[in-house]
Amino acid sequence: MADSTADGVERRLPTDEARELLALVRDIARREIAPHAAEEEAAGRFPRELFALLSRSGLLGLPYDPEYGGGGQPYEVYLQVLEELAAARLTVGLGASVHTLSCHALAGFGTDEQRAAHLPAMLGGGLLGAYCLSEPSAGSDAAALRTRAVREADGDWVIDGTKAWITHGGIADFCTVMARTGGPGARGITAFLVPGDAPGLSAAPPERKMGMKGSPTAQLHFDGVRVADDRRLGAEGQGFAIALDALDSGRLGIAACAVGLARAALDEAVSYARERRQFGRPIADFQGLRFLLADMATQVEAGRALYLEAARLRDEGRAFGRCAAMAKLFCTDAAMRVTTDAVQVLGGYGYTADFPVERYLREAKMLQIVEGTNQIQRVVIARHLVGPESR
Missing domain, CATH: 1.10.540.10 (Acyl-CoA dehydrogenase/oxidase, N-terminal domain)
Known part of the structure; x- marks a missing residue:
């Protein structure tokens, strides 16, 4: 259909x-x-x-x-x-x-x-969530996180530490939090569901970002946050596996958002090219610009095809991690190229806040970083191809 x-x-x-x-x-x-x-x-x-x-x-x-x-x-x-x-x-x-x-x-x-x-x-129910994995000293190396949850005699857990780069930080109603409950490395991490208004949970002032200014990103501080054991998700030590499972799907979300952003930039560029006249005719008549628009449209369509291929693998219950990493990598890089080219199509106007393409360009940069930088996506893809790195 x-x-x-x-x-x-x-x-x-x-x-x-x-x-x-x-x-x-x-x-x-x-x-x-x-x-x-x-x-x-x-x-x-x-x-x-x-x-x-x-x-x-x-x-x-x-x-x-x-x-x-x-x-x-x-x-x-x-x-x-x-x-x-x-x-x-x-x-x-x-x-x-x-x-x-x-x-x-x-x-x-x-x-x-x-x-x-x-x-x-x-x-x-109108609630809004936050996903708390990254920390000031544990971004790409998420298994090195230091936020710790200690089990008390009554069975409750007490969480201490700081999470960083948290979307919806300070406004979320609940947080899925990865905290260390055991020894070093991935096997010592457990997942918890923490209420956003839990005593001891506070947010730093939002980060001052180059784009996405309407979306708050902030550090979250856990200072003796008490969580009942019935808010532990999965088994003790399973948290990192849960986090990776979530990120495979989350990367597809970022890929789809990147295609949406690129599409918006393309639409703005096409509309401008049809209306803007130079040398007595619309600039869309000039071959150099037409080729640029054609390349932009191809990037959008290719990105959508890739994220949908990964989605269909997921829906069929088949392995999709490699394709998800490819989709996140390709779609976000494509968004960066398409938004940059959209600014070029608009010329000087594209560099002003009177048109949205300068905002799209600033927003696209962020998509190459979140939920695993594009360098990390290349690491993931290469591991699927040739196995883990030699130690």
């Missing part, structure tokens, strides 16, 4: 329900997101009320089990929803992806009792 987008491209969707869902998302994006994006990003405002709307609309739990309030949608559909949200405003698309990532540990590794107790509110 095909679905025509605004630019005439036919997309394959698996069901009528999926087609209707994407139409709903495009309507929300057109009416509620895009008109306010430039103003709110310039002011550094996070659209919390919009996320409440997305939650009520069932768009923050799409890939999860309907039994717990999820949408029961395959990743093939969920990722195309993220692309639409990100095309309207990256803060929204990325925020939805991070929220989904924050629910992954509970949905995939929690007990039935834990899922019944917490997941409905997380998926459709």
Whole structure:
């Protein structure tokens, strides 16, 4: 089943329900997101009320089990929803992806009792999540994290440490936190579900970023945060495996957001090229610019094809980690190229805040870094090809 987008491209969707869902998302994006994006990003405002709307609309739990309030949608559909949200405003698309990532540990590794107790509110109750893995001294080397959880005599856990680069830091209602409960290395890490208002949990001032100013990114400080054992997710020492499992899926979310951002830049460039006249005719008539636009469009379409291939592997229950790393690498690099070229198409106007492409360029850079830098993606891909590095 095909679905025509605004630019005439036919997309394959698996069901009528999926087609209707994407139409709903495009309507929300057109009416509620895009008109306010430039103003709110310039002011550094996070659209919390919009996320409440997305939650009520069932768009923050799409890939999860309907039994717990999820949408029961395959990743093939969920990722195309993220692309639409990100095309309207990256803060929204990325925020939805991070929220989904924050629910992954509970949905995939929690007990039935834990899922019944917490997941409905997380998926459709207006809550917003944060995913807490990175630390000031443990970014790409996440297994070196130092935040520690110590079990007390009464069975509760007490968490101390600092997490860094946390999307929704300071505003999240719940946090999925990886903390060290054992010895050094990956096997000593355990996952916990921590309430956002837990005593002892505080946020540093948001980072001052070059882009994504409407999306708060902050360090989170855990100072004697007490968590009951029934908020431990999975077995002790399983946390790093849970984190990696989540990141494979999360990288697909970043890839889809990157394609949405690149598509927005392409659309702006095409529109400008059709309207801007030089030497008595539209600049879209000049072959050099036409070739540039053609290359930009090819990057967008290739990126979408790659993330959808990874999504379909995931939906079929097949190994998709290598393809997910490729999708994250290619799509985010493509977003950087396409947004850079969009600025070039607009010339001097592209360098001003009067047009959105300069913002798209600043936002694209971030996508090459989050949820595993693109250098890390190359490491992952190479390991699949030729095995781990010699020691």
